[in-house]
Amino acid sequence: MQRSTKTKRSLILTTITCSVYLVLTIFYHHIDKYLSGILFWGLTALIPVTFVTMFVFEIKGIIEIIRNQKNLSFKFCLPTIVCSITILYTLFSPYRLDSEKLQSVVEFRACYGGTQNQAYILFRKDNTFELHWTGVFGYNEWRTGKWQRVGNILTLQYDGNKVEQLGEEILISGDYLNPIGKSFDKKKYPQPMFYLGYCKHEN
Template sequence: MIKFISTSITAFRNRKALDRDLMLPSIIYFFTLSLVAVNPVFLNAELFQSKIKYRGCYEGTMNTGIILFRESGKFEYRHTGFFGITSFYNGTWAQSGDTLTIDYRSEVPEFVGEKMLLTEDWFVKINPISFSETDDFIFYRGFCRGAN
């Protein structure tokens, strides 16, 4: 902003001898500030991705997890823990009945696992050893509610 103002003042003072080299920075600053001020939706990367088919949230006492299943078959998981430490995971997913199978690009986070049961209100991690709705690995469907 300061650079825009100083360049504009310089251009105004030298308006009789204006050339392209002097005006180019002012034009770039003007359009950049206009895009941010007039259309902040332009900066939203969500517009360029496929629509979200399923969305889930986990809100623990000191951590939050957001899970997104996109219509294109892409999967995203963001986990924010203690002291704001954030981990990102992505990959692909497929649905077979009420089971979602997730294939990660990197390591598999223990919190989510590779298979989840899709119910009307929940995403529940399918643990090969045990299965319980009181387990800590439950995401409720929809946006986070701010419960933690």
């Protein structure tokens, strides 16, 4: 009876830990995109905490299985099996569940790579865009909006503050996004910063 209660408690704790870890990692794109402040950092910190906890449960489970190898049952092994599947998925699975896949397909993208910060912008087929800017000291900012393209001219309509490095009107020329809007400060940014394609990580 005592062993059954202990196994049930272990299964509940293991299932909760693995479920929290999987939910956070699968939906981290949206957590990063829409949350900020203490809530964002708390959920981000919870990912390594739950991952380490899974490893602890796994090691303890293996030890218990070895100790009780003459009197094993599927129920007794189940917490360790749950941990093993989650860890194997995390470390070795080529197929990753990601909430970003719930969004519209990316039609094209552009990237900026600086020495202390970098950014990428995704233009999706449903005419939405998202720009993710990261940098030193934990700088992390998202900008979203809608885009329209006529020929080689892009027009951006931001949900909030506009990105001053891009402005609202852009000419696609020479594999670069060249801001041409009237409000764009050409003196401050004389050269185009974003190039088409994936980030090359040259800086």
